[in-house]
Amino acid sequence: MKIIDLSSEYETLYFQCLEDWSEEIREAGDHRARWYEKYRSRGLRAKLALDDSGTVGGMIQYLPIEHAFAAGRNLYMILCIWVHGYKQGRGNFQKQGMGKALLSAAEADAKERGAKGMAAWGILLPFWMKASWFKKQGYSKADRDSIRVLLWKKFTEDATPPSWIRRKKVPAPCPGTVTVTCFKNGWCPVQNLAFERAQKACAELGDAVIFREVDTSDRETFLEWGIADGLFINGKEMGIGPPPSYQKIKKQIMKQLKKL
Numbered sequence: 001m002k003i004i005d006l007s008s009e010y011e012t013l014y015f016q017c018l019e020d021w022s023e024e025i026r027e028a029g030d031h032r033a034r035w036y037e038k039y040r041s042r043g044l045r046a047k048l049a050l051d052d053s054g055t056v057g058g059m060i061q062y063l064p065i066e067h068a069f070a071a072g073r074n075l076y077m078i079l080c081i082w083v084h085g086y087k088q089g090r091g092n093f094q095k096q097g098m099g100k101a102l103l104s105a106a107e108a109d110a111k112e113r114g115a116k117g118m119a120a121w122g123i124l125l126p127f128w129m130k131a132s133w134f135k136k137q138g139y140s141k142a143d144r145d146s147i148r149v150l151l152w153k154k155f156t157e158d159a160t161p162p163s164w165i166r167r168k169k170v171p172a173p174c175p176g177t178v179t180v181t182c183f184k185n186g187w188c189p190v191q192n193l194a195f196e197r198a199q200k201a202c203a204e205l206g207d208a209v210i211f212r213e214v215d216t217s218d219r220e221t222f223l224e225w226g227i228a229d230g231l232f233i234n235g236k237e238m239g240i241g242p243p244p245s246y247q248k249i250k251k252q253i254m255k256q257l258k259k260l
Ligand SMILES: CC(C)(COP(=O)(O)OP(=O)(O)OC[C@H]1O[C@@H](n2cnc3c(N)ncnc32)[C@H](O)[C@@H]1OP(=O)(O)O)[C@@H](O)C(=O)NCCC(=O)NCCS
Pocket: 079, 080, 081, 082, 083, 084, 085, 093, 094, 095, 096, 097, 098, 099, 100, 101, 127, 128, 129, 130, 133, 136
């Protein structure tokens, strides 16, 4: 196995989170590619893990925390680490050491670039990006917001811990309409998929439904709201987790339309 920097030949695969077999990933549009172009100049780094036959099985992406959705100084933050675990497509590469190798390569790279530590996020549930996995790799809790845990590992004694940037407000409903507001940073296909589905549902439901996009790749906009990604219907958030189906989003909007 070897770890390499993301190169142009693998960009499309990276935009698809290695899930080139997935219809849903295709439905998520080109937001990730556009995000990548924007964030490269902000110091975004990405690495891939290749097995002995040269097949890509894992990826990690991280960037200076000053451009991420947490507050901190002189740290890098991991947006996500993903070792392909599905049977489909390239198959399951988990538990063969790729995750550990990706993390340690990212840490070495961040150190070389002068970072004083690495931050990461995880959730307190036993699936998705598990906070417990980072703890096992030597990370400790710096902050918590509901089930989202912010973890970090310091490289130098004078490093200061990161903290969450918390929600400052939620979108206000607009009387006489159903307002669907989608906060989108672009980094995560799951949120990009929710965006695409919500936009499509709104376009089909007529003039009483207003679709609003909040582009949180603009730092000022993100700081104004304290929300990087999220979908709100009349000010009420559709929960975090797997992306809601198109039918579910449409049903929720129609429910609100009936109340007008
Ligand atoms: C967490 C993850 C990165 C680990 O990668 P991996 O290649 O499977 O792990 P490794 O083989 O390098 O193992 C590293 C350690 O983690 C442990 N580990 C691996 N998978 C684990 C799991 N599912 N639960 C608990 N521990 C696990 C291994 O036992 C090993 O422990 P050790 O340090 O004591 O030897 C990978 O399982 C993954 O991608 N999970 C999904 C994360 C996710 O949802 N990412 C998307 C975010 S947008």
